[in-house]
Amino acid sequence: xxxxxxxxxxxxxxxxxxxxxxxxxxxxxxxxxxxxxxxxxxxxxxxxxxxxxxxxxxxxxxxxxxxxxxxxxxxxxxxxxxxxxxxxxxxxxxxxxxxxxxxxxxxxxxxxxxxxxxxxxxxxxxxxxxxxxxxxxxxxxxxxxxxxxxxxxxxxxxxxxxxxxxxxxxxxxxxxxxxxxxxxxxxxxxxxxxxxxxxxxxxxxxxxxxxxxxxxxxxxxxxxxxxxxxxxxxxxxxxxxxxxxxxxxxxxxxxxxxxxxxxxxxxxxxxxxxxxxxxxxxxxxxxxxxxxxxxxxxxxxxxxxxxxxxxxxxxxxxxxxxxxxxxxxxxxxxxxxxxxxxxxxxxxxxxxxxxxxxxxxxxxxxxxxxxxxxxxxxxxxxxxxxxxxxxxxxxxxxxxxxxxxxxxxxxxxxxxxxxxx
Amino acid sequence: xxxxxxxxxxxxxxxxxxxxxxxxxxxxxxxxxxxxxxxxxxxxxxxxxxxxxxxxxxxxxxxxxxxxxxxxxxxxxxxxxxxxxxxxxxxxxxxxxxxxxxxxxxxxxxxxxxxxxxxxxxxxxxxxxxxxxxxxxxxxxxxxxxxxxxxxxxxxxxxxxxxxxxxxxxxxxxxxxxxxxxxxxxxxxxxxxxxxxxxxxxxxxxxxxxxxxxxxxxxxxxxxxxxxxxxxxxxxxxxxxxxxxxxxxxxxxxxxxxxxxxxxxxxxxxxxxxxxxxxxxxxxxxxxxxxxxxxxxxxxxxxxxxxxxxxxxxxxxxxxxxxxxxxxxxxxxxxxxxxxxxxxxxxxxxxxxxxxx
Numbered sequence: 001x002x003x004x005x006x007x008x009x010x011x012x013x014x015x016x017x018x019x020x021x022x023x024x025x026x027x028x029x030x031x032x033x034x035x036x037x038x039x040x041x042x043x044x045x046x047x048x049x050x051x052x053x054x055x056x057x058x059x060x061x062x063x064x065x066x067x068x069x070x071x072x073x074x075x076x077x078x079x080x081x082x083x084x085x086x087x088x089x090x091x092x093x094x095x096x097x098x099x100x101x102x103x104x105x106x107x108x109x110x111x112x113x114x115x116x117x118x119x120x121x122x123x124x125x126x127x128x129x130x131x132x133x134x135x136x137x138x139x140x141x142x143x144x145x146x147x148x149x150x151x152x153x154x155x156x157x158x159x160x161x162x163x164x165x166x167x168x169x170x171x172x173x174x175x176x177x178x179x180x181x182x183x184x185x186x187x188x189x190x191x192x193x194x195x196x197x198x199x200x201x202x203x204x205x206x207x208x209x210x211x212x213x214x215x216x217x218x219x220x221x222x223x224x225x226x227x228x229x230x231x232x233x234x235x236x237x238x239x240x241x242x243x244x245x246x247x248x249x250x251x252x253x254x255x256x257x258x259x260x261x262x263x264x265x266x267x268x269x270x271x272x273x274x275x276x277x278x279x280x281x282x283x284x285x286x287x288x289x290x291x292x293x294x295x296x297x298x299x300x301x302x303x304x305x306x307x308x309x310x311x312x313x314x315x316x317x318x319x320x321x322x323x324x325x326x327x328x329x330x331x332x333x334x335x336x337x338x339x340x341x342x343x344x345x346x347x348x349x350x351x352x353x354x355x356x357x358x359x360x361x362x363x364x365x366x367x368x369x370x371x372x373x374x375x376x377x378x379x380x381x382x383x384x385x386x387x388x389x390x391x392x393x394x395x396x397x398x399x400x401x402x403x404x405x406x407x408x409x410x411x412x413x414x415x416x417x418x419x420x421x
Numbered sequence: 422x423x424x425x426x427x428x429x430x431x432x433x434x435x436x437x438x439x440x441x442x443x444x445x446x447x448x449x450x451x452x453x454x455x456x457x458x459x460x461x462x463x464x465x466x467x468x469x470x471x472x473x474x475x476x477x478x479x480x481x482x483x484x485x486x487x488x489x490x491x492x493x494x495x496x497x498x499x500x501x502x503x504x505x506x507x508x509x510x511x512x513x514x515x516x517x518x519x520x521x522x523x524x525x526x527x528x529x530x531x532x533x534x535x536x537x538x539x540x541x542x543x544x545x546x547x548x549x550x551x552x553x554x555x556x557x558x559x560x561x562x563x564x565x566x567x568x569x570x571x572x573x574x575x576x577x578x579x580x581x582x583x584x585x586x587x588x589x590x591x592x593x594x595x596x597x598x599x600x601x602x603x604x605x606x607x608x609x610x611x612x613x614x615x616x617x618x619x620x621x622x623x624x625x626x627x628x629x630x631x632x633x634x635x636x637x638x639x640x641x642x643x644x645x646x647x648x649x650x651x652x653x654x655x656x657x658x659x660x661x662x663x664x665x666x667x668x669x670x671x672x673x674x675x676x677x678x679x680x681x682x683x684x685x686x687x688x689x690x691x692x693x694x695x696x697x698x699x700x701x702x703x704x705x706x707x708x709x710x711x712x713x714x715x716x717x718x719x720x721x722x723x724x725x726x727x728x729x730x731x732x733x734x735x736x737x738x739x740x741x742x743x744x745x746x747x748x749x750x751x752x753x754x755x756x757x758x759x760x761x762x763x764x765x766x767x768x769x770x771x772x773x774x775x776x777x778x
Contacts, residue, residue, distance in 0.1 A: 067740045070469050092743065095472055177615060177632070186637075187725040239614030239634030242642075242723040251615045378470030382742045392725050396639075410505045417492055417501035418510040418523050 022312040023052040024319055028084040029065070029302075030057040033336040041331075045322045051315055062086055062189075069093060073307065081310040082319050087134075087301045088189075088373035090120050090127040091380050098306040099125040103317045111326070112341045118210075119370045120303060122377070127305060129324040130341035132332065134300035135364050136197050136286055139252060139260040139270065143280030144170070156201065156227060156287045159259060163235040166258050175256070180235030182248040183261040185395055190244055191388040192371065193298040194261060198224040200296035200369045202289030207387055208372035208412070212419045216387070217409040222401035224289055225394045232395055241396055253277060261286065263300060267357055268337060283360050285367060299368040301341070333358060339365070376421050386411050456756070463750035466490070469743040482750035484543040488513055497526075506534040513538070544751055553729040554758065556643060556718070560730070561711040561762075564650040569704060571651065572658030577688075579659065580666045590663070593656045601653065605720040608649045612636055612721075642722040649717055654710075658703055665699030666692070701770050708766060712759045731755045 028038040035057065042053035058065040066089060072079060073096035085093060101124055109117060109126065116130040138159075140152060148166050153159035163180025170178040184190035200206055204221030208214055232238060237251070245262055252260035253269065255276050260266070270281040288295045304323050306316045322328060329340040334354050339361050345351055346362040373380045390408035393399045399407075413419070426434075463482055467475035481490035488500035499514040501523060509531065510523040520529040544550045579590055596604065611618050614634040623629045635645045669692070677687050693700075715732040722728035729737070735755055739748025 063741065070740070070743075074469060074472075092470055095470060179615075186723045188723075237614055237632070237634065239632070239637045242634060242637030247613060250613065254616060256615060378468065378743050382744075385737075385741065389726055392723070396725075410503060413503045413510065414489065414492065414501075417494060418503065 021050050021052065022315045023054060024081040024310075024312060024316055025054045025056060025079060026082045026319065027056050027058055027069075027080050029060065031060060037332055037336050037338075041323055041328055042319075045319055048322075049315070049318065051312075051319075053319065056080070066092065073309070076309045078307070078309045078311050080307055081312060081316040082323075083305055083307060084131065085128060085303050085305050087116075087119055087299060087303060088371055088380060090122065090303065090305070091373045091375070091377040093305070094122055094125075094127055094377060096308050097127045098308045098310070098313060098317070099127065100129065100306065100317060100320070101126040103314075104129065104321055108321070108325075111344065113343050113365060113368075115299060115368050115370055116301075116341050119299065119374055122374055128303035129305075129320055131302040131304050131324050132329065132338035133341050133365065133368075134263050134265075134302075134339065135297040135361070135368050136193060136261055136300075137264060137267075137297065137361070137364055138284045138286045139262055139266065140282055140284060141255075141258050141277065141280045142282040144258055152282075152284050153259075153287050155290055155293065156198065156224075157290060159287050160227065160231065160235060163258055167235055170258075177256050179237050179251065179257045181231060181259040181261075182236060182240060182243065182251045182257045184243050184245055184248055185232070185236075185240040185392070186242045186244050186247075187388050187392040188244065189384055189388070191391055192384045193300070195225065195228070195388065195391040196298050196369060196371060197261070197286055197296050198228050198289065201286065201293050203293055204289075206369055206372055208376055208383065208416075208419075208421075210375060212375050212416065212421050214409055214412045214416065214419055216412060217402075217405040219402075220289070222405055225391060225401035225404070228391075229394050229397065229401070232397075241392065264337070264339065264357065264361060283357070285363050295367045296369045297364045297367050299370045301339075376416070379415060379421060382415060383412060386415070459749045459756075460753050461749075462745055463747075463753045465746045465749075467745040467749075469740075469745050475746065478746065480543070482543055482747045483754075484541055484545040486541055487515070487539050489542045502538045504534050504538060506537060507531060509533075511538075544747065544754060549726045549729065550731075550734055550751070550754075552727060553731050553734040556729065557712060557714065557731045557758075560643060560647055560650070560714060560718075561708060564647045564654070565704060565707045565711055567647070567651045568655050568658045568707060569700070571655045572662055572703075573700075575655065575659035576662035576666055579663050590660070593659065595656075596653045597656045599653070601716045602720065604653055605649060605717050608645070608652075609636065609721055612645055636721055637723055639725070639727045642728050646714075646717045646721050649721065650711070650714070654707065658707065661699065661703040661706075662696060665696040668699075669695050705763065705766060708762060709759060712762055713755065731758065 026038070026042055028034060038055060042055055045051070046053050058068050066086070069083065069085070070093070073093060090097065104126065112130045113133070116133060120126055120128045120130065144166055145152065145162075148169055150162045150166065153162050159181065167178055167180040184194050196206060199221040202220040202224040204218050204224055205215035207216045232240060240248075245266070248260055248262060249266050249269065251257050252262075252266075253275055267281075267283055269275065271278050275281075285295045286297050304320045306313065306320050310316045324341070326340070326342050326345060329338070329342065330345060330348070330351060332338040333340050333345070333351060337355055337357055339358060340346070343365070346358060346365065352359045371380075372383065376383045386408050390399075390404040394401050394404045462475070464477060464479060465475035466478045466481075478490050479485075488502050492501040494501055494512070497512055499512040499521070502511050502513045502520075503509075504511060509529070511529055511533070512521040512523050512526070513519075514521070520533055521527060522529050540546075575593065579586060599607075610616070612635040614620060614632050614637065617635075619635065620629070620632040624632065633641065635641050673691055673695070674687065677691055682690075713732055714730050715736070718728065718730035718733050719736075724733065731751070732755060735748055735751035738744050738751050742748070
């Protein structure tokens, strides 16, 4: 009993202490310049508010990060207050995240791009705040297109023809390891991103639509997959079936590919001082699926969420709001090329002049498609696995697009009990 | 042993237990409790993203006939079933053995493809699981077999007296000293179809006509994994066997040589039987290690349904699919398969040892 009373007193004292200055733990990834940017932002917030921020860095691999967060959050641990999460995690981590809807200024929320905001909402709840945006883009060798007199392809069919023609010409000229197009074909989340771009650009939907219906099996989607399967071994190396982002970049950056589908991070590297293709590389919006199709770029990026188990929820929300504010995103865009989530910033001539890449990226932002992560919640990884499994089977020639998608649809219907996720 | 024990003996036994208690407590805490928790969770429908208390589902994670246990809908008191042949979503109430339309709730009138709806579910009926067991078993048998053969050859070579032996012995241990994750990543780049050095060398030698996608093709991926494991673990095997060789009494070999025994016969009849106990221990170490292989498969192959190892399957269910119950059941099966392998190995080992005694 005495012990219990003692605990209460200590807790009350601790509580009184917290009101003055809290110590928050912020988890942000440390890829490239991220660690420094995160530290600087936290220091500025500390200086403004008087609270202390401790920074921890999770493992680099996204799936390891998710596993770590799941362990911490499932144990209701207060160890982390504010965390950087991937754009597809709000559904998975949702039950552990603090609902920010009543705590953040609605005007700030509605200033984000609508596609991004849709991804962090579940019903009325706002589970995270958009921090930076990532989306698939088409890299190409402008020097080779000029040399062989071809335009930047606006449809996937044009890309197929251009890639085949230039690949043949380059090989005839002696570069026997030259390929037309490299992308991410390994059976993993990256293939879901690639395949979603193909089928969405053909008008084949986004696997599961916003109200949960399974829209996967349709002729347009099957046609998109059949076209992609025709690339393997013709304009794309057979090994593309095991390529991740870095494998594709290794081939493209060595000068051995004409086109590459990748995320924006590869741009700075491809233009780096030790890159043999620095002169010729350029970026465009991904192609459309035929004359009536629209281009589609899978949405990626980072969000800032607040743990429901934080001991200082008010301060944590304030830190999250600060990190995702337009001023902070502007700073991150200039210092680290992180694309902002506020469409207004793309109209900021000064910012675009400082970061030319943003000018190209603004067009892509208009065509982003979100993966069906929010609507499928905790089942998202299984949905993605069923989808990329079906796509991989089509790409490796084991099944036709039609057959693989019909099988995947039946599996998704069973998983979701007819679309009620 | 006699029935009566002296007070002194009893006191000594008590003291022994007292001294053992901390170790036993630690063992229970770090080994027995997690194992029991995993086995227990395997009988439930626990999910990582569902904080509510898990429901006991018996053996449903392993094998269960009927509609899928995961499709149980507590609100409607029935199972969701999807009749693919008729493209109909139905509610099945087991007690009445009747079908209702999922959307309207009215009794279902049309035909129902019962044979397709009522199937076996669970890991034991999942072809992907059995494929992963086959992959792991094939990997284990081939890689451990090669490691024993190569390790023995290297150990015999190192056992011969030659200058610089210590240096060579240290040098061959390098692959073993590299963490598996690092060597898997390294080999992944070396085996890369476009920029990899392996294809470059084989092309240069004219052994292959075009660049092969070693890790992307299901047929070659498993052999790539075996090759990397053999590269990494043969030195370990060689050192264990070398240690055994160096313990052997020189007189036996001297006697053999004086009798003019052929060196090959000496190896089969003298050396091999003498190092057998050490060999058996080394093999069982490697066997246990190889059966729980995770990193090589996870990093090196494309992780498609056709190139999983057992541990990768269990991790995928548990972490990626958030299905803690099913993942725990898979982990329990990994444990059982390894226990089975070990038991079989020990039993077979005894059997062949018996006549010599």
